[in-house]
Amino acid sequence: MEAPIRLGISSCLLGNEVRYDGGHKLDRFLRDTLGKYVEYVPVCPEVEYGLGIPREALRLVGDVDAPRLMTQRSGVDHTDGMLQWARKRVEELEKEDLCGFIFKSRSPSSGMERVKVYSDQGMPSHKGVGLFARVFMEHFPLLPVEEEGRLHDPPLRENFIERIFAMKRWRELLSQGESIGRLVEYHTRHKLLMLAHSPAHYRAMGKLVARARELPPGELYRQYQTLLLEGLRLKASVPKNTNVLQHMMGYFKKQLSQDEKEEILEILALYRKGHMPLIVPITLMNHYVRKYDEAYLKLQHYLHPHPIELQLRNHV
């Protein structure tokens, strides 16, 4: 990948002192570790909309599906102004080629889910979405999004980072113009990754690519992108990964010795039972791909979906 992955992020997560109390919510993993591989596009809805630092804290009030954004003490209603600003901001963000967005959890402006919405009696329900986050997700419905809190969960973290890398490769493909040949190549390289996330999407994408010449290129790309991003949203799991790894074994049927086959099956059984992380069978597969120079498997992003230094598969 030549250009860095561009990722939107709630500004306070990078350590910027933009919160209502003049503080920040620095997330060191996002800034220091993931930050080596991405170029962040920070957004602070409340400051960019025009509220100062420090400022009175805000909260969501009323209908969970269409809450009002109010100052907590003085009850000033910022809903209409914030929505107007957010709609304009997401249009500007279209030019940023974002591969995803990381939101600050629980914020009435930036929270992606389970944000408190207060009833008229002052009782909170945890079913709201921050105003800016809602407008963003409606505008970019398939773009990978997560919250910093959820990214502390290893499977969610691995899934999100896998998605942003696949999205970046997709954006690079788009930047080269529409071509059936290049789409087929992208598809070939992502087959096993898709199979690990969603066998149904994997099959649908295969059918779509098989009749690529029957569709206008724009329509083909549009349908492919929808399947790709919908499929990647479904999480890879131990049974799905086991299925992919068994499928991979089929490519070595003739080359593997009996002892090598038994070794792979033993490692797969240990992985399936939760005694080993995914990185162990993946490393073994990479070893045999190299040893037997297996041309198709060598191409698979499934074996190298993101930088090994992130160690994401050591914990899933």
Ligand code: SF4
């Ligand atoms: S949560 Fe959102 S609105 Fe609040 S300080 Fe962070 S970026 Fe700004």
